[in-house]
Amino acid sequence: MKFWEMLSKLDRRIIFALVFLAVLLPLVFKMGLPIKGIQPPVKAIYDHIEKLPEGSTVLISITYSPSTMPELYPMTLAVIRHCFRQNIKVVCVSLGITGVGIGEMALQEAAKEYNKQEGVDYVNLGFQTGPVTLGMGQDIHKTYPTDYKGIKVAELPVMKNVKTYKDIGLIVDYTASGTGYIGTAVTMYNANLAVGVTAVGAADLYPYLQTKQIIGLMGGLRSAAEYELLIEKPDKGCIRMDSQSIAHLLILILIVVGNIAYFVTRRKRT
Amino acid sequence: MATDIYVWIAALLTLSIYSFLYKDNPLYKAAEHLFVGASVGYSIVITYYQAVLPRLINPIFQEGDWVMIFPTLIGFLMVSRFFPKYDWLSRITIAFMLGISTGINLPLIIQASLLKQLQGTMLPMTDINSILIVIGVLCVMIYFFFSSEHKGIVNTTSKIGILFIMVGFGASFGYTVMARISLLIGRLEFLFGDWIHLIKY
Numbered sequence: 001m002k003f004w005e006m007l008s009k010l011d012r013r014i015i016f017a018l019v020f021l022a023v024l025l026p027l028v029f030k031m032g033l034p035i036k037g038i039q040p041p042v043k044a045i046y047d048h049i050e051k052l053p054e055g056s057t058v059l060i061s062i063t064y065s066p067s068t069m070p071e072l073y074p075m076t077l078a079v080i081r082h083c084f085r086q087n088i089k090v091v092c093v094s095l096g097i098t099g100v101g102i103g104e105m106a107l108q109e110a111a112k113e114y115n116k117q118e119g120v121d122y123v124n125l126g127f128q129t130g131p132v133t134l135g136m137g138q139d140i141h142k143t144y145p146t147d148y149k150g151i152k153v154a155e156l157p158v159m160k161n162v163k164t165y166k167d168i169g170l171i172v173d174y175t176a177s178g179t180g181y182i183g184t185a186v187t188m189y190n191a192n193l194a195v196g197v198t199a200v201g202a203a204d205l206y207p208y209l210q211t212k213q214i215i216g217l218m219g220g221l222r223s224a225a226e227y228e229l230l231i232e233k234p235d236k237g238c239i240r241m242d243s244q245s246i247a248h249l250l251i252l253i254l255i256v257v258g259n260i261a262y263f264v265t266r267r268k269r270t
Numbered sequence: 271m272a273t274d275i276y277v278w279i280a281a282l283l284t285l286s287i288y289s290f291l292y293k294d295n296p297l298y299k300a301a302e303h304l305f306v307g308a309s310v311g312y313s314i315v316i317t318y319y320q321a322v323l324p325r326l327i328n329p330i331f332q333e334g335d336w337v338m339i340f341p342t343l344i345g346f347l348m349v350s351r352f353f354p355k356y357d358w359l360s361r362i363t364i365a366f367m368l369g370i371s372t373g374i375n376l377p378l379i380i381q382a383s384l385l386k387q388l389q390g391t392m393l394p395m396t397d398i399n400s401i402l403i404v405i406g407v408l409c410v411m412i413y414f415f416f417s418s419e420h421k422g423i424v425n426t427t428s429k430i431g432i433l434f435i436m437v438g439f440g441a442s443f444g445y446t447v448m449a450r451i452s453l454l455i456g457r458l459e460f461l462f463g464d465w466i467h468l469i470k471y
Contacts, residue, residue, distance in 0.1 A: 016291055023454050024462060027469045070456025071449060097316045129321040131374060145324045183378035187386075199449035203442045210403070211390035213382065220445065221452040240455045247451045 005268075007261040015254065022250040026242035033242050038226045041209055045194040045216030046082070046230045048170055054087040056169040057162050059136075060106075062092065062099030063175040068198050069102065072174050074237035075196045075224035076106045079172050080122075082231045084114035088169070089158050090122040093132070093144065095180060100126045100148055119156045124148045133184040137165050137191075165191040170215075177201040179214075186213050196223070272465050281465040284457055406434040 026033075049058065060080060064072050083090050092103040104124050116122055126148025128135075135143035140163060141153050153159050161167055165185050173179045174196040185191040194216040195205055202219025209217050218227060221244055224237035272278060286301035326342060329335035344366055350359040391407045393400040412424060413431030420428050463469035 013291070019451075019454070020458075023451065024458050027455070027459060027462065067453065070459070071452040097313045100316060100320070127316055127320045128325070129317065131371075134374060145328075146320075148320060150319070150324070183375065183382040187378055187382040199445040199452065200442075202445050203438070207387055207390065211386050213386055220448045221455075222448070236459075240452065240459070243455045243458075244448065244451055247454075248447065251447055251451075 004261045004264040007257060008265050018250060018254075019247060022247040023243045026246050027239075030239070031242045031246075033245050035222070035225050035229060035238065035241055038230060039223065041217040041219075042223045042226045043216075043230070045079070045170075045172070045218065046227065048192065048194065048215055049079070049082050049086060049088065052086065052088055052169040055089065057089045057091055057158075057167060058083050059165075059168045059171045060090055060092045060103065061095060061171060061173040061175075061181070062103040063095040063173060063180070064102070064198075065096060065098035065176070066102065068176045070240065071198050071221050071224065072176070072196060073102065073106065074221070074235060074240075075218045075227055076102070076174050077110060077235070078224060078227040078231055078233070078237065079196070080106055080110040081113065081233055082227075084110050084116050084121070085231065089162075091140075091158065091162060091168070092122070092124045093136075094125075094127045095132060095175075097127050100124070104148070119147075119151070120158055123153075123156055123158045125153065131184075133180045134188070137184060137189040139163060165189040170194060172196060175201065178204065182208055182213050194218075271467065277464050281461055284461060288457075405430070410434050 052058070058079075060076065062076065080090055090107065092107055094100045094103055103126075107118075107122050107124055110116070111118065111122060124147060125140075125144040128144055132143055141159065144153055146152055147156065165171070166189070168191065170192045171181055171185055172194045173181050176198050178201065179193070179195050179197075181191070181193050186193050193214045195208075195214050196218040197205055197220075199220030199222075202217065205214065205217055205219070208214045218224065221237060221240055225234075225241045226237075228234050228237045272281075283301045283304070286297040289295055290298040326338055330338050330342075344363050347359045347363045350356040391403060393404060395401045395404055409427050409431035411431070413428040413435070415424075415428075418424055459469060
């Protein structure tokens with residue numbers, strides 16, 4: 001009985017330490033746990049990009065800050081890599097100020113691997129204020145007069161035939177919570193939208209998947225790992241899944257043990 | 271160990287923030303204030319070069335688009351909040367912004383998040399998922415129906431509604447755990463990989 005009482009009064013800092021070890025050790029000593037099965041919403045995004053003809057354009061929208069990069073950056077990079085592999089042009093925009101640098105980092109990393117040229121194969125339009133998702137439906141060139149380096153968008157070859165959502169094969173919005181594209185790009189302009197979201201926000205977006213307002217959904221690190229497997233380029237998403245799995249296992253054990261301790265000590269009290 | 275000064279700064283700031291797990295302390299407060307200050311500074315610079323310059327200053331002074339002066343003046347009325355005698359002028363800006371955003375968003379939200387979702391609930395009950403969706407929506411809505419006392423059939427239905435809500439909370443909690451662990455993974459990867467080179471790729 002003392003054991004269960006001790007457990008029910010366990011100092012939270014011991015739990016912090018256990019979680020810390022559960023995350024750190026698999027990163028140091030690689031385990032290579034298998035990632036089995038690809039979720040249909042993730043596969044749907046992959047299939048959509050696969051079907052896009054060469055030379056079409058995908059709009060990557062970065063609506064997250066560095067704090068959620070561990071989850072969202074691997075999936076951003078994976079989709080950009082997929083586009084470049086398929087010779088699809090990438091236009092990157094940021095709905096938040098902090099997304100500008102993140103988008104640039106992902107574009108440059110992928111461009112180097114696939115030998116793509118800035119301004120011709122991809123562009124980072126950066127950040128703009130105001131109702132951007134609405135404005136892009138009317139005229140992207142007016143909404144973003146210059147790219148993030150100050151070059152006039154009208155002078156960029158990659159933007160020559162990209163004026164509105166009609167010229168874009170797929171919008172992929174990476175966001176820490178909800179997406180602003182459903183109301184505007186999808187509802188008003190019938191654009192194809194996929195969303196990459198932190199695990200916290202994934203549950204809220206499933207209703208839009210069911211109504212087919214979004215064509216696909218990547219929720220959290222697991223989806224990023226799955227996309228990396230789909231494009232056969234395992235990277236940070238896959239590596240991090242070891243820690244994720246072990247930490248989840250620990251939390252499951254803690255929940256079960258905590259509940260047993262609660263019921264045993266409650267019976268004693270009554 | 272890293273030799274890059276920026277990695278060291280980022281690592282020490284991360285540790286300062288994590289020191290809050292033990293208890294509140296001056297190092298945490300200093301890192302927090304530094305973060306707020308740096309964020310505001312970054313925002314001002316990006317907004318100026320990405321929005322103000324190409325969409326306001328250049329159109330007015332290079333392209334002669336003088337119409338832009340009117341929205342600029344409306345925006346500048348917000349400065350009147352610093353002068354109590356004239357702070358009522360800022361209400362014009364607020365009213366303008368409220369009117370525009372409500373006008374744009376209201377019909378779009380109703381269409382995208384209400385009508386489409388209603389349509390998505392009216393399903394032919396041909397498979398288990400459709401049946402669960404229809405029953406779930408009805409039961410949860412009855413749980414939130416307060417104009418009738420929860421007795422008899424209403425009580426039973428609302429209790430089934432609670433079950434659906436709990437399943438929803440459980441899914442959200444599971445996802446939240448996943449998200450928080452991912453963030454910790456990112457930071458530990460930085461501290462033990464980029465900083466002290468214990469994690470190797």
